[in-house]
Amino acid sequence: MNTSSSDPSFVNTASNHTAHPPMSYSDYYHNFDMNALLTEIFGEHLDDRLNAYMACCGRHVRDGRGDNIALVHEDTSGNVTRMSFAELDKASAQVANLLLSYGVQVGDQVATMLPRTPELLTIVLATWRIGAVYQPLFTAFGYDSIKYRMDKANTKVVFTNQENRGKFDDLAKQTKMVLVGSKVDAQSWGDDSYAEKVATQSQTVDAVSLDTDAPFLQMFTSGTVGKSKGVSVPLSALSAFYLYMRYAIDLRVDDNYWNMADPGWAYGLYYAITGPLLLGVTTYFNEAGFDAANTRDFMVRHKISNLASSPTAFRMMKSSGVFEAAHNDNSNDNEAKLSLRCANSAGETLNTEVVNWVETYLSCKVCDQYGQTETGMTCCEHHALAHDCPVGSMGMALPGHTLVVLDDDMNILPDGEQGQLAVVVSQSSAFYFRGYSWNEKDAFADDYYLTGDVVERHSDGSYWFSGRDDDIIITAGYRVGPTDVENTVLEHEAVAESAAVGVPDEVRGHTIKSYVVLKDGIEGTDEIAKEIQDLVRRRLSTHAYPREVEFVKELPKTPSGKIQRFLLRSLSAA
Numbered sequence: 001m002n003t004s005s006s007d008p009s010f011v012n013t014a015s016n017h018t019a020h021p022p023m024s025y026s027d028y029y030h031n032f033d034m035n036a037l038l039t040e041i042f043g044e045h046l047d048d049r050l051n052a053y054m055a056c057c058g059r060h061v062r063d064g065r066g067d068n069i070a071l072v073h074e075d076t077s078g079n080v081t082r083m084s085f086a087e088l089d090k091a092s093a094q095v096a097n098l099l100l101s102y103g104v105q106v107g108d109q110v111a112t113m114l115p116r117t118p119e120l121l122t123i124v125l126a127t128w129r130i131g132a133v134y135q136p137l138f139t140a141f142g143y144d145s146i147k148y149r150m151d152k153a154n155t156k157v158v159f160t161n162q163e164n165r166g167k168f169d170d171l172a173k174q175t176k177m178v179l180v181g182s183k184v185d186a187q188s189w190g191d192d193s194y195a196e197k198v199a200t201q202s203q204t205v206d207a208v209s210l211d212t213d214a215p216f217l218q219m220f221t222s223g224t225v226g227k228s229k230g231v232s233v234p235l236s237a238l239s240a241f242y243l244y245m246r247y248a249i250d251l252r253v254d255d256n257y258w259n260m261a262d263p264g265w266a267y268g269l270y271y272a273i274t275g276p277l278l279l280g281v282t283t284y285f286n287e288a289g290f291d292a293a294n295t296r297d298f299m300v301r302h303k304i305s306n307l308a309s310s311p312t313a314f315r316m317m318k319s320s321g322v323f324e325a326a327h328n329d330n331s332n333d334n335e336a337k338l339s340l341r342c343a344n345s346a347g348e349t350l351n352t353e354v355v356n357w358v359e360t361y362l363s364c365k366v367c368d369q370y371g372q373t374e375t376g377m378t379c380c381e382h383h384a385l386a387h388d389c390p391v392g393s394m395g396m397a398l399p400g401h402t403l404v405v406l407d408d409d410m411n412i413l414p415d416g417e418q419g420q421l422a423v424v425v426s427q428s429s430a431f432y433f434r435g436y437s438w439n440e441k442d443a444f445a446d447d448y449y450l451t452g453d454v455v456e457r458h459s460d461g462s463y464w465f466s467g468r469d470d471d472i473i474i475t476a477g478y479r480v481g482p483t484d485v486e487n488t489v490l491e492h493e494a495v496a497e498s499a500a501v502g503v504p505d506e507v508r509g510h511t512i513k514s515y516v517v518l519k520d521g522i523e524g525t526d527e528i529a530k531e532i533q534d535l536v537r538r539r540l541s542t543h544a545y546p547r548e549v550e551f552v553k554e555l556p557k558t559p560s561g562k563i564q565r566f567l568l569r570s571l572s573a574a
Helices: 027-029 034-042 047-049 051-063 086-101 118-127 143-153 170-174 183-187 194-199 237-248 264-277 291-299 311-321 322-327 353-360 481-488 526-539 565-573
Strands: 002-004 071-075 079-083 109-113 133-136 157-161 174-182 215-220 229-236 257-259 284-286 306-309 340-344 365-372 376-380 403-406 419-425 447-459 463-468 473-475 476-478 495-505 509-517 548-551
Touching: 002 340, 027 526, 034 047, 034 051, 034 086, 034 183, 034 237, 034 565, 047 051, 051 086, 071 086, 071 118, 079 118, 086 118, 118 264, 143 157, 143 170, 143 215, 157 473, 157 476, 157 565, 174 183, 174 194, 174 322, 183 194, 183 476, 215 264, 229 340, 237 264, 237 365, 237 376, 264 284, 264 306, 264 365, 264 376, 291 311, 291 322, 306 447, 306 463, 311 322, 311 495, 322 353, 322 376, 340 419, 353 365, 403 447, 476 481, 481 509, 481 526, 495 565, 509 565, 526 548
Parallel strands: 071 284, 109 133, 109 157, 133 215, 157 174, 257 284, 257 306, 306 340, 340 365, 509 548
Antiparallel strands: 002 079, 071 079, 215 229, 365 376, 403 419, 419 447, 447 463, 473 476, 495 509
16 A cells, blocks of 8 residues: 555556547447446456456456556545555455454445445455445434444444444444444443454455345435335346446546545445446545635645546535636646546536536536436436437436336326336346345335435436425426536525425415525525526416525535435424
């Protein structure tokens, strides 16, 4: 493991994916072949897909790419650590042997509550190596969220640090606790010391081969609506993760790739850890919490060329003014300039204003992409596949997936009509979700997986997000998607964030209410509220404007950053 203060250049030869004009989306989509894809990923070693560690690390070492950098990590003090695939191979073997000494068996759950660190990545790979299932615990969770997940999964071992250890309280009695930190801190809790225990373990251990339907990740939905549901991700998901990274993200061997999402949630774990390592490409971890100045400095320091983030983060970058100031600096200091080739956004819809801001101040194209914890990404604007995609759409179906829009009676709707987005399971060879871990809900109807999201398909094959099925507002007989209202409100120069919900009304059924977070230093006034109402009435529709505007300091969100509109609806109805 190499520790220093700057990032050396390196060449990654894990793939033949280099810069070239995008291929036709239509050709690739309609001629998609799963067997050809598996050969593209694994070559002659198709059995590598039977263990996630082999797919994401072991095969790179075996095939002579062990010296390639797998991780570049920067801690909160700016210290930089690099780990090669060979170093991860040895370190993960030591942790794997530690897990075996604890009696962890195939299919058992191993969890971490850790920030983005080399230890986190090592433990993930070690868990996979012995056929166990990795379970993320987001560092912002409190006791109730931790207990719910550990009880459901019957978690065998938890790795955490001093900062988070106190959250486990009596939960430590039901699982093995390992503290990543000082030996003194570990002893104060009665836990095993990570460094001390790992140091005594062998640096070799065989990887356990499983079936492709065996789980390697235990996820939980983010709780946008109701209680979190368990999602057991099978090894067959690896090919779908590759599709997204290769053709939507357009990850290349010479990219410096930074996915800003926390690996405590699906987008970070799937596409900041599993995806890039599957392709043999370096992933970057920034341990510091979000700060616009730090974000830009990190991009500059590490010459980030491919960025994945969320609309919330892009909006926060935009409202900070940091990027505009740097962009307008006429010093021509090349060392202070961004190196972005492309950007990607997931989690919520990107509005036109943010898309234009990214192109102007980050100097690259940003693609909007849609997915779920259950399914991974399924509908994307693809960087590496050529297709028309109007700004504001979710994009096109990810190859290997057939998408349709259904009415309430499960009939396929024509283009231009809103309905529930569904995956046609029998026609989607890359689709891997087969149901919730503990049958909390039946998400299938006949041959369809029902996403619960309301969309509209256009004649060009693009899909447009309207909202969650239970977020749709029906006012005076009109169905209004909250996203349309929110995006229009965001166009007001004083607005940082917004959320729209329906408020019960005797005459109209519901009226629309906007909760608005203003930019720093701006106070909410009746005048600004009227300006917002007039803007939506003018830009969207007279029936879709918010009849009530409430200014709030923050919006309720899931730990992964999605707005919890159901809480706002409850607040409005109270």
